[in-house]
Amino acid sequence: DGGITQSPKYLFRKEGQNVTLSCEQNLNHDAMYWYRQDPGQGLRLIYYSQIVNDFQKGDIAEGYSVSREKKESFPLTVTSAQKNPTAFYLCATRWGNTEAFFGQGTRLTVV
Amino acid sequence: KQEVTQIPAALSVPEGENLVLNCSFTDSAIYNLQWFRQDPGKGLTSLLLIQSSQREQTSGRLNASLDKSSGRSTLYIAASQPGDSATYLCAVRLREGGSEKLVFGKGTKLTVNP
Numbered sequence: 476d477g478g479i480t481q482s483p484k485y486l487f488r489k490e491g492q493n494v495t496l497s498c499e500q501n502l503n504h505d506a507m508y509w510y511r512q513d514p515g516q517g518l519r520l521i522y523y524s525q526i527v528n529d530f531q532k533g534d535i536a537e538g539y540s541v542s543r544e545k546k547e548s549f550p551l552t553v554t555s556a557q558k559n560p561t562a563f564y565l566c567a568t569r570w571g572n573t574e575a576f577f578g579q580g581t582r583l584t585v586v
Numbered sequence: 587k588q589e590v591t592q593i594p595a596a597l598s599v600p601e602g603e604n605l606v607l608n609c610s611f612t613d614s615a616i617y618n619l620q621w622f623r624q625d626p627g628k629g630l631t632s633l634l635l636i637q638s639s640q641r642e643q644t645s646g647r648l649n650a651s652l653d654k655s656s657g658r659s660t661l662y663i664a665a666s667q668p669g670d671s672a673t674y675l676c677a678v679r680l681r682e683g684g685s686e687k688l689v690f691g692k693g694t695k696l697t698v699n700p
Binding site: 481506508510515516517518520523525531532533534563565567572573574575576577578579580582 | 617618620622627628629630631632635637675677679684685686687688690691692693
């Protein structure tokens, strides 16, 4: 199956913990993105990467970190510095000037 | 800074009705505009992509138009069905402040009643 796989679907984090969300794609797309979705606020860009070993901050990068060691993978780490991490996290990919495709999301909850 | 607005925020219609969802954006310097559908607790499904040089795109019962100069797009859904119930999001792709991004509206929640 071609597509974008986000895991886990649900994730629970204790206060002060770092957690990592996985995003894997087999579409051979160069660009990958992480978005955060909160009720009533729409989607906001956290980080994006155009090529391997390169990434840029989006609008709300504080408290998050990413890596892009392989074309297929763009993991997002939510650090303890992120004060309000409870949200729905979406990974997306894009090739050239074509449409963006999204994964099924990870719902992160702080307990 | 680019802002994307979707009106109305929610819409409820009887089955079979034709309907229009609206999307407006403040900066016309966009690469393209994309319409998505989101079901509760799920990711986004791409519906239609309109490049900045295009005026409209069609897929089945869906038709999306783009008027870049006025900063507007519409999504027309013909003969609506209960299965069309979902939140519809529009997003513009642009370069802003050194970042290349999709900027999203907050969505229109559509309910089609049998």
